[in-house]
Amino acid sequence: MRDELRDNRIIQTLEQDLPTLFEKDICYDIYTQDIFFKDPVNTFKGKFNYRIIFWTLRFHGRLFFTQLFFDLHKVFQIDELTILAEWTVRGTLRVPWKGHVFFNGTSTYRLTPEGLIYSHLDQWDRSPQTILKQFFQKAESSEI
Template sequence: MPIATSPKYTSPEYMDRVRTAIATLKQDLPTLFEKDISYDIYTSDIVFADPVNQFKGKFNYRIIYWTLRFHGRLFFTDLHFDLHRIRHVATDVIMAYWTVRGTLRLPWKPRIYFDGASTYKLDADGLIYDHEDSWDRSPGEILKQFFQKGS
């Protein structure tokens, strides 16, 4: 039986966990550059991938969020994660659509801007075991923004 059609995926407990995951993401993502997120909705062996990183494990997942906050404060005068929409798109998948925007701490004040989507896959207990980010442009195109004068 395919995993997403298992009776466990339609139980009230599973759906409560999905609702909790969505509510937690809605609360955590807009402030991820300012404060730590909650890790209760993730499995201990969560897998993460984006166009420049890939790793496994909740400890490493915590480190990536710490790194985002540290570098955000160090290199940006302002940095924002604008969450546009979160949707439960399949029994075991949540999608989040967002924009990162900010101003680098450089004399010419370059502005950084890119859109992205996060795909969160849920296990039969309703915990996120896989988080994959995609961006609307390549890392190189984003890096080019560092050298453009801000408006």
């Protein structure tokens, strides 16, 4: 039988880390050394590379956006070894036309029997090309 306290700690850590991932680093204690990550533009393995992706998100967020948010809607366990997070990324680009970026996604985290995350798979509700096109569209309003 799995340790529910350990699983709750994983969920609590994700709930704490994800909303501020564009502002500060996350806690890496809940991930295995050989964590596998895949999203529509990246695929890699290893905790070092995982750390780099979050550093890159913060760096590019500060460089290219005046405002950037990771809205975490829900984190929940869907089975004994799987946790799902539902979220939205939204921001205002640092360009004269103040373009907006907006997309929804899910993160699926797979757990080892010991209760560490060994796989993180992201899915987005639109293609990377569609998201990139948002960089060049004039914002319709000042709200994001």
